[in-house]
Amino acid sequence: MTPxxxxxxxxxxxxxxxxxxxxxxxxxxLPRPRVAARWSVSDSCQAQVADLDAYV
Numbered sequence: 001m002t003p004x005x006x007x008x009x010x011x012x013x014x015x016x017x018x019x020x021x022x023x024x025x026x027x028x029x030l031p032r033p034r035v036a037a038r039w040s041v042s043d044s045c046q047a048q049v050a051d052l053d054a055y056v
Contacts, residue, residue, distance in 0.1 A: 006012040 006015055
């Protein structure tokens, strides 16, 4: 048995009103994003690019 399609907008609204609220309430789909770790440059990384100003 298949449900009948609504013929009017009023029937469609009535059908939607019968949907349980547990199925229609909005819940977050994805978890909240994490706070990004603070970015830092080590002395060894900085030494690798110390002389690159001449090329820019």
